[in-house]
Amino acid sequence: MTSRHGRSSKPLSSTALRQLVSDLAGKIDRLEQEVERLHLDNSNLRLDNQALKDEIARLKNLPPRPPFKPSGMEKATQPRPASPGRRPGRGAKRDQVTREVVLRVEAPPGSRFKGYKTVMHRELVLTAEVVRYKRERWVTPEGETLIAPMPIGVSGGFGPSVRRFCLALHIKGQVTTERLTDLLNGIGLAISKRQVVRLLTTDLETFAQEDHAVLEAGLVSSPYITVDDTGARHARRPGVTTQIGGERFTVFRTGKSKSRLNFLSLLRAGHEDxxxxxxxxxxxxxxxxxxxxxxxxxxxxxxxxxxxxxxxxxxxxxxxxxxxxxxxxxxxxxxx
Incomplete structure (x- = not known):
């Protein structure tokens, strides 16, 4: 029996198969070498082309091409060299197990149990949860009404995790309030832009106290203090942002003046005595x-x-x- 191309469909012997694989491997090696040579030639041509462009620009008295340095994102994406004695792909810390599930199998009678084969599975859960709090109400013998208090952190109908999520994305990720609103609604949490803004701008006393404590501790413990200021417009009015830092802390203060009195008042760290x-x-x-x-x-x-x-x-x-x-x-x- 022959195929329509005139070749025999008889199976090849093991010797013929080894010879065919050897020939194919040799062709692949030659093709890889040719691709590498073409890639090198292409790189050299690009360099020559750029050198010609720079020479033409120099002859025409044009400004030189600005140097482009590799961005920090490229450095961040490069794999870190593995330290000796550590298996590749494993970090210094182990993931904290949050949930454990036992998977069972139907074994035939007479089988022996040999323990478990553990597999780590990582998952990200983004889901909306609506909790209905039923607050008890009591009336005392004196006629006073007692209502069970709400849990700590629940304000405006949203829990602390929602606020933490909004603060992290808005401050660290620079996500706008419009995108935050769309993202939360896409997850399934019904929220308006006004409510997102309220979560970002209200009840900030704890953060303000922490900020004052950082400045006060930094001024007391740092061996040196660095100061810098820059212009900062707000509500169409000129302002000044002052940076005060040291070896282990940095704070920013924004005001209307950069005078000596204003700087001394900033160094007082909120004290009025x-x-x-x-x-x-x-x-x-x-x-x-x-x-x-x-x-x-x-x-x-x-x-x-x-x-x-x-x-x-x-x-x-x-x-x-x-x-x-x-x-x-x-x-x-x-x-x-």
């Missing part, structure tokens, strides 16, 4: 301040005022009104 110390008096002696005023303030040395209002009221009681601004700026040098 005032104190007249030796640095304050030394500064006043170098300024055009009357000796009587300096003498009055010398009597206050070491005294602490809890706020700016208390300090200004004490100045008014001492009849120190003409140089209030200068005294106010100098007193800021010596906060408690």
């Amino acid at each position: 005032y104190v007249v110390n030796e640095a304050t008096l030394e500064y006043l002696r170098r300024q055009p301040v009357e000796a009587t005023v300096v003498a009055r303030l010398t009597k206050l040395q070491g005294q602490v005022f809890s706020s700016q209002m208390d300090w200004l009221e004490h100045l008014a009681r001492c009849s120190i009104n003409t140089c209030r601004t200068m005294v106010q700026s100098s007193a800021r040098l010596g906060w408690a």
Whole structure:
């Protein structure tokens, strides 16, 4: 029997098969070498073409081609070299098991149990959950109504996980509120853009307290402080963003001024207390301040005022009104 191409359909012997495989392997090697050579020639032609373009641009007095450095994304996508003694594909940490499922099999009678074969399976679960809280209500013998409190973190009809998800994507991922709204509704969580904005902008006292604590701890513990400022427009008005950092912390403050007084107020880390110390008096002696005023303030040395209002009221009681601004700026040098 022969095929329509005139070749015999008789099976080949093992020797003929080995010879055919050897011939095919040789052809594949030659094709790979040819592809590598063509790729090298193509790269050389690109380099020559670019060199000609640069020479033409130089002869025409055109600006040189700007150097393009590889982006950080390319470096991040490159695989990390495996450290010796570690199996490839495994990290230093092991995944924390959140759920364990036992899969059973129907074994015939007389079989022996040999334990389990463990397989790790990773999954991402994004699903909307609607919880109905039934809050108990009681009426005391005195007629007072008691209602069971809501769980901590539940505000505005949404749980803490929803807010954490919105904050992570909006701040770290720079996802807009419109896309956040579409994403949550696509998952199955009915929410409006106004509610997303409310989750991002309300009840931020905890974050503000943490921010103040970071600045205060950084100013106390850092061996050095770095400062920089840049312009920042908000609501069509010019402003200034000041960066204060150290070896292990960085904070940002935005205001309307970049003056010395504003910077000193930022270094106070939210404290409003005032104190007249030796640095304050030394500064006043170098300024055009009357000796009587300096003498009055010398009597206050070491005294602490809890706020700016208390300090200004004490100045008014001492009849120190003409140089209030200068005294106010100098007193800021010596906060408690």
